[in-house]
Amino acid sequence: MTTRTDPDARGDLPLWTGIARQTDYWWTVYKRTWRSSVVSSFLAPLFYVVAMGVILGGFIEGDPDQLEGASSYLAFVVPGLIAAHAMQTAVGETTYPVMGLIKWQKVYDSMLATPLQVSHLVGATLGFVLFRLVTTCAVFTAVLAPFGVYASWWGPFLAFLAQVLTGMAFAGLVYGFTARLQSESAFGLLFRLGVFPLFLFSGAFFPVDNLGAVGSWVARLTPLWHGVNLSRMFALDNVTWWLAGVNVAVLLVLCVVGWSWSVTGLRKRLVS
Amino acid sequence: MAPDPAPDSMISARGLRKSFGDFEAVRGIDVDVRRGEAFGFLGPNGAGKSSTMRMVAAVSPVSGGELRILGMDPAVDGPAIRSRLGVCPQEDTLDTELNVRDNLYIYGRYFGMPKKEVRERVDELLEFVQLTDKADAKVEDLSGGMKRRLTIARSLVNRPDLLLLDEPTTGLDPQARHVLWDRLFRLKQAGVTLVITTHYMDEAEQLCDRLVVMDKGLIAAEGSPLDLIREHSTREVAELRFGVAAEGGSHEAVAEKVADLGDRVEVLPDRLLVYSADGEEVVAKTLERGLRPVATLVRRSTLEDVFLRLTGRTLVD
Numbered sequence A: 001m002t003t004r005t006d007p008d009a010r011g012d013l014p015l016w017t018g019i020a021r022q023t024d025y026w027w028t029v030y031k032r033t034w035r036s037s038v039v040s041s042f043l044a045p046l047f048y049v050v051a052m053g054v055i056l057g058g059f060i061e062g063d064p065d066q067l068e069g070a071s072s073y074l075a076f077v078v079p080g081l082i083a084a085h086a087m088q089t090a091v092g093e094t095t096y097p098v099m100g101l102i103k104w105q106k107v108y109d110s111m112l113a114t115p116l117q118v119s120h121l122v123g124a125t126l127g128f129v130l131f132r133l134v135t136t137c138a139v140f141t142a143v144l145a146p147f148g149v150y151a152s153w154w155g156p157f158l159a160f161l162a163q164v165l166t167g168m169a170f171a172g173l174v175y176g177f178t179a180r181l182q183s184e185s186a187f188g189l190l191f192r193l194g195v196f197p198l199f200l201f202s203g204a205f206f207p208v209d210n211l212g213a214v215g216s217w218v219a220r221l222t223p224l225w226h227g228v229n230l231s232r233m234f235a236l237d238n239v240t241w242w243l244a245g246v247n248v249a250v251l252l253v254l255c256v257v258g259w260s261w262s263v264t265g266l267r268k269r270l271v272s
Numbered sequence B: 001m002a003p004d005p006a007p008d009s010m011i012s013a014r015g016l017r018k019s020f021g022d023f024e025a026v027r028g029i030d031v032d033v034r035r036g037e038a039f040g041f042l043g044p045n046g047a048g049k050s051s052t053m054r055m056v057a058a059v060s061p062v063s064g065g066e067l068r069i070l071g072m073d074p075a076v077d078g079p080a081i082r083s084r085l086g087v088c089p090q091e092d093t094l095d096t097e098l099n100v101r102d103n104l105y106i107y108g109r110y111f112g113m114p115k116k117e118v119r120e121r122v123d124e125l126l127e128f129v130q131l132t133d134k135a136d137a138k139v140e141d142l143s144g145g146m147k148r149r150l151t152i153a154r155s156l157v158n159r160p161d162l163l164l165l166d167e168p169t170t171g172l173d174p175q176a177r178h179v180l181w182d183r184l185f186r187l188k189q190a191g192v193t194l195v196i197t198t199h200y201m202d203e204a205e206q207l208c209d210r211l212v213v214m215d216k217g218l219i220a221a222e223g224s225p226l227d228l229i230r231e232h233s234t235r236e237v238a239e240l241r242f243g244v245a246a247e248g249g250s251h252e253a254v255a256e257k258v259a260d261l262g263d264r265v266e267v268l269p270d271r272l273l274v275y276s277a278d279g280e281e282v283v284a285k286t287l288e289r290g291l292r293p294v295a296t297l298v299r300r301s302t303l304e305d306v307f308l309r310l311t312g313r314t315l316v317d
Helices: A015-020 A023-059 A073-094 A097-105 A109-114 A118-147 A155-180 A186-201 A210-219 A222-236 A241-270 B048-058 B075-080 B100-110 B115-128 B142-157 B174-187 B200-205 B225-232 B252-261 B279-288 B305-311
Strands: B009-019 B023-034 B038-042 B066-070 B085-088 B161-165 B193-198 B209-213 B216-224 B236-241 B263-269 B272-275 B295-301
Touching: A015 A118, A023 A073, A023 B100, A073 A097, A073 A118, A073 A155, A073 A186, A073 A222, A097 A109, A097 A118, A097 A241, A109 A118, A109 A241, A118 A155, A118 A241, A155 A186, A155 A222, A155 A241, A155 B209, A186 A210, A186 A222, A186 B236, A210 A222, A222 A241, B009 B048, B009 B272, B009 B279, B023 B048, B023 B066, B023 B193, B023 B209, B023 B216, B038 B200, B048 B161, B048 B193, B048 B236, B066 B295, B075 B085, B100 B200, B115 B142, B142 B161, B142 B174, B161 B295, B174 B193, B174 B200, B193 B200, B193 B209, B193 B225, B200 B305, B209 B225, B216 B225, B216 B305, B236 B252, B236 B279, B252 B263, B252 B272, B252 B279, B263 B305, B272 B279, B272 B305, B279 B295
Parallel strands: B038 B193, B038 B209, B085 B161, B161 B193
Antiparallel strands: B009 B023, B009 B066, B209 B216, B236 B272, B236 B295, B263 B272
16 A cells, blocks of 8 residues: 655646746746847837837827827837737747647647646746746836836836736737647748738727728727727826726736637647 | 555556547557556557557546546546656657756656755666766757657656656667666666557567557457467467569468468568477478478567467568
């Protein structure tokens, strides 16, 4: 008769325990990749700010009526740009890297041979995305503070939360998409037909009213617009609270849907 | 805790099934593995060995029948079962961008082992699989045999009661296989229960106390390697290779001429196998009949012959 006391209670392992056990793994991944992520996370968006916000923005009249309350184009474009960048970071982290964990390196397979369960793997991977979003958006927001683009001291904090929430809404959706993909070739389509048009037409660079009656409503239906709008309302201290409520609700619902879509997708893929 | 009805039962399966859509990979098998033994699943690719292994590893849900691992039901106690298993998968699933030591350390943390304990365990394991001097090497720089040894070390990090090895030496060169067998033999001597799938009959003979021969999702025979050979084959086998053009057109035609020399004759594409207690006598009588094989070989029966007898096919196609 075995007298060994098992560290695990019978039944399922709690979600937080399973996620916590992967911290060493993700910390190692971060130590390995942070240098290359500096370029995509900080330098590239700063180039955008300089090129679009400062230089191109210099040609645009800072009319608050035209720019959703912003007194300069730079102040208009920054909160939208960070939200759009949060989307890109989230998509970047949940496409090729997740495909690698599932299919190329099969790290997930090795994890599932331990007490860890599918929801723990999704939880830790999305937790890492959250960490990446928090650091990226925080640094980005802080670096731009001296440019006088924020209308209040509390605005950028709420805008920051909005940006992170935007990223997480995309993280879950794209993770679930990746979990169901057999081959990575569909990522090209996702970037060209999904991410890129959203980036350009969801109100990050210009008020969506410029898209015409139909176009502006289509833009308002996209997840990114909710994030951009929320982020900008807070940053410019020009908040329509009922609309902010709608934006938050939409993004939260997408997060919940994304989580469940991801867990079911990965379970189907790996535990057959 | 309720008293365990069979405390020495590591795996118990009754009518175990696994299907993927319409395809039945495992079609109702009974298996019992006891503490301390080395148990093998022998069969060709596609026999259902890996599907069985994934169910036993408490990863793949059971489609039918009953399965108990360490006395527990994998559908209910998957994490608790897996915390006491070591799994060495068919394909290496090492993180190729981490170094050797980190691969082991991080894996130990998945089991909830404290950091200090994992570090000590990692040093022990590196020693055991003879990779201490490679501790800081990147995995991608290791040879195939070293990667396998690292995978085995990783599967031992949690001091498992039951070690599952899926095709442990497939793709390795002969020397690397022998190093690995030696390590596995030491584990067996240390009392670790081993479950091995293989399509190499020499591996099964080397390592397994008891094995089942699997074919098309079913168990064709069960026993120790020696018992299986005794029961399903003769002591010796005479292998006769003919230049077929000279001897009536085909090996089938020659087979008729030697059929009475042994208990039975198997016709393979390139040779005849004549099963008999005395192989030398078969060869001598073949020559007496004026038949002229281009090559002859007399050997002991192996599990390969058992498999051929039971299924009419060879293990490695």
